[in-house]
Structures are given as structure tokens and as C-alpha cells.
Amino acid sequence: MALKITALAGGVGGAKLVDGLAALLPPENLSVVVNTGDDFEHFGLTICPDLDTIIYTLAGLANPATGWGRADETWNVLETIGQLGGPTWFQLGDRDLALHLERTRLLHNGESLSAVCARLCKRLGVTVSVLPMSDDPVRTVVLTDEGELAFQAYFVARHCEPKVSGFQFRGVERAQPAPGVLEAIQGADCIFFCPSNPWVSLDPILAIPGIRAAIAEKPVIGVSPIVDSRAIKGPAAKMYTELGYEPSALSVAKHYSDLLSAFFVDDKDRDWVPAISRLGIQVRATNIVMRDREDRCRLAEEVIEYVSKEVLMVVKS
């Protein structure tokens, strides 16, 4: 019988592993809880970059070159916004924009974000359960040497250049897990921490009241987003350095040491295996860089096999 897995994911890195898992598992055995701390309002629209990356990837619509946005995209709206003197720092493709418009319309009609997400997934043929971490707005604010920056302002407009000193997840204290999130965690055989940014992709999910406690009851298997001291994509390594930590698989393992049962690191990071083991975490070194769809499926298969044979056996014993 296939494992029941609930994965926590941010954007591009998370989407890759989730895509591999979705290729292997029956859809009812996979739930994805997605960070919404990156969400923001732009041109009056509610934009959910991580949810969209996960959905586009699972729908087979994602742009393989960028990891985000859609393949076969056109840019007529954004070009015209520029001609009108409007802001063009956030990439809004024409077909991508349709999703933001339709989501905003449904939200204005009073539907919750999770209901909208389920509806859009159904429309795009995504059968895996994709859940926003919360229906309540949580907004990640990056504390930097240039002051507080809304996440997208830091990430896109400022290209992650300002030096980071901390993060706030505004609204998180009052946020509830979205319907289905706690059930997906409680009903899973194990929880996967996708290779997403610990600081700004997974921490916001874990900060939603109730989620961390539910996860603590389950075996948690993580895949490192950092390989050979560098983030596979995005600012995770830079953030670790600026916050005073070594950017390494060990630092990521320490980040979640109270939750992790097992951790996948890259072959290049074999030297960290003993130190991670000493944290009481099972470690497996393999090739964790997912360059193509084959890599995604191979890594997903390897993680599932390892978990079935090595982690759940240990936990159950």
C-alpha cells in the first residue's frame, strides 16, 4: 500500500519534489501544504506565487526555464502597463494574469482561498490536494539593513540584495490552518519538508498556530535546499550567512532538528552526515539536485523507498 504523504512546500524547489511525488503516488495519498506568506496584492489582485508555482507544475503548465510562471506565455499586458507608466518589476504574463484575475474575482465573491485553490486545481486537472497553509492573510516581511521590506519587494524588486536581519510573518498569530491542513497532517504516514527556503517558505507554515504541534506527532523527512554551501535556487544560503549561520545542510538540519526524523543531503555534503546524525536525525546522502522531470521522479522514489524501509520501520519499532 502506498504511503500517505503530506508535503510542506514553498515555490520552485518544493514544486519539483511534489511533482516527483505526484508522479509516483495515487493522488489521494498526497497533500501539499503551501506557503502563502509570499502572497501580496498588486494592481488590486491577490497574487499567490507559491501556490501558483505548485499548481502550474502539477498541471504541467509551468515554464521549465524559470520554474515559475507558465510555459508558452505572452507579455502584452505587462508591456502595455509599462507604456502607461505603471510598475513592471513583478513579472505578470498574460496567461498567468488570468489566474490572478479569476482568483481575485472568486475571493471578492466571498470564497475562501482554499476553496478557490481547490476550484482552480480541479479546472486545471490537478488531482493532488493542494492546500494553502491558511485562508487568513499572512504576509512575510523581511527585516533588512534598508528597513522592513514586503517579501516580494525584497525578493523581486530588490533581487534579495538588502542584508537580512530577520523575518516577520504578519498576521500569523491570528491565522488558522486552512480547512483540511491539520487533517492532512494527522492523516499522513509522514510529513515531507520539501527543499524549500527554511526561513521564508517553510517557517511561515510552521508558524501557523497548530501546525507545528500536529507535525511534531509525525515522522518528518526533509530534503536540503542547500547543496555544497549554496542554495539550489533563491536566497536561502545568503540568508543563513547574513543571519550568522554557516550556509550548509547542517544548518538546515539544525533549523528543524526538533521535528526531523530523517534528512536527505546531497552527495557533495557527505562530510556533514556525522554532524547531522549527532542531532538524532537519520541522514541519507544522494543526488538531490533536480534538473529535469526524471530527476524529480528518481529523488521522490528514493525518498519514498528510504522512508518506507528505514524511517517508518524505526518509528514503528
Next chain:
Amino acid sequence: MALKITALAGGVGGAKLVDGLAALLPPENLSVVVNTGDDFEHFGLTICPDLDTIIYTLAGLANPATGWGRADETWNVLETIGQLGGPTWFQLGDRDLALHLERTRLLHNGESLSAVCARLCKRLGVTVSVLPMSDDPVRTVVLTDEGELAFQAYFVARHCEPKVSGFQFRGVERAQPAPGVLEAIQGADCIFFCPSNPWVSLDPILAIPGIRAAIAEKPVIGVSPIVDSRAIKGPAAKMYTELGYEPSALSVAKHYSDLLSAFFVDDKDRDWVPAISRLGIQVRATNIVMRDREDRCRLAEEVIEYVSKEVLMVVKS
């Protein structure tokens, strides 16, 4: 010295005459007060169809085939909205959508509609003063045999099919004329009523407190939107019939008889000239159908010449 004209206009018909006037007058001599009763919220965006038609026409961007929207348009967003199961009844071209997005962004920033309009005009090289009738939301509701319909629901979604029994301009009692509107009326030599729908394009403007009284102090010259018992475009004739009036140039003249100094009807409507004259309105019959840009300029020139020689002389005498 050129006349100073302030024109009241709705969408396509009004835009044509305004375009002709703009070709003849120095920009500082022409102001256009535009109906915003057709405005609505769609996908969270504020859409102002009449303002956009006027602006696109004056900017030379309008689609000559439809009269509304932009030439050289693409439809990738709307196509994708359809694929997502969203509503596609309102035509949103990609480049047109950019204007709705940027306007909505500026409104969310706290700018008034008139300020946004001025900014967009400047950006698109429109030098004529284009003024929304009000910065306050006024929403035309069409009372029909199918119940109350928001204007765009009646006009676009239902193709003007329901039988009309009346109109409401929701919010008009509390609406103020936009900054510059009363000044444009008071500073004009005369007011033009463009060949726009009297019921749903010009009546909303005249219903804004203060506007009718200001206009009543000025010579008003109208151009009939009805030719040979038919509206040149749109539902004006159908509305007259359903409301119990003959759809004719005479009915339009009666509509504004307390305000009109002079009225342009089509050659085909020469038979109505004596009856309109008996209302105390000067009448001129000519070819008022504007099929191309040449027609617009010819009609604008004819109206300006007539007004200069026949109307203002009479008023001044």
C-alpha cells in the same frame, strides 16, 4: 478666436464627435465630461468603459471596427480566464486590461478617478481635458422586465434584450461633479451634447447635483443619436420605444428641450424639423452619421460653424 467647448459624452458616438472637435480646436479649448454610470467592478478591477473609449479614440488607439477597445489587440488573458471557468462575457483585451490594472492600482493608492484619468491621458498623449463626471461612484441600474440589472449586465451580458421600464443612477444624489467639471462648463462658450444615448450616457451626467444648473446657463447644442428612427449604435431607439416614446430625433430634442439651444438632426429626419423648431430649438439638418474620421471632422466643423454664426449670435443678441 476658437470657441471654447465643453462636450458631454458617453462612449462610441460621443467619442466620434469629440475626435472631430479635437482635430479642429486647440486642446485647451475642448473639455469632455464623460459618463461614469457605466463603470463597474470586474475581477476586482475598476473598469470605465466610456472614459476608455474617449481616451483610446483621442489617443488614436481605438479599434475602428468596434469603436471600443484597442486596435491591434490580443486576447490571451480572456481566453485563459475562459479555460479557468471564469466569466468571459465582458471583452477584456490584453492591452486594454493593462489600463484597467493601472487605473485600479492608482485608485487603490488613493488617487481620485479624475487624477488617474488625467495621468493616463498625459501618458497616452491626450491633450484635450477628459473629465469623469464625478470622482464618486455612480452606477446605472436598468429596470427591466427581468428585474434590476447592473448596466453592463444589461448592455453586454444580456445584449440589451430585456425590456426597459426605467433607470436608476445609484449614488448620484451624493455624487459631486469631479474637480474641473463645473469650471469647464462655466468657462465654455457653449456646451455640446454629443450623439450619445440620452437615457444612459447623458442623463447620468445631468443628474449629478450642480451640473444641470451650470449647463442651463449656457447655450447647448445637441447632435441626435437617433437617425431615421434608429439609434446609430446601441439601444437608444429600443429604450425610447419600450418607455413609450417614438424613437425619433424629436423625442431626443424633447428629452433635453429645457436645455437645448440648437439641435443637429440627420437629413433623413428633415420632417421633424418643424416640430423641433416649435420647441423653441434651432434645428439644422445635415449628414450626422460619422462613418470615418473625415465624417467626424466634417460634422464637427459644420457644428462649430453653425454655432458660431447662428447660435452664439442669437444668444448674444
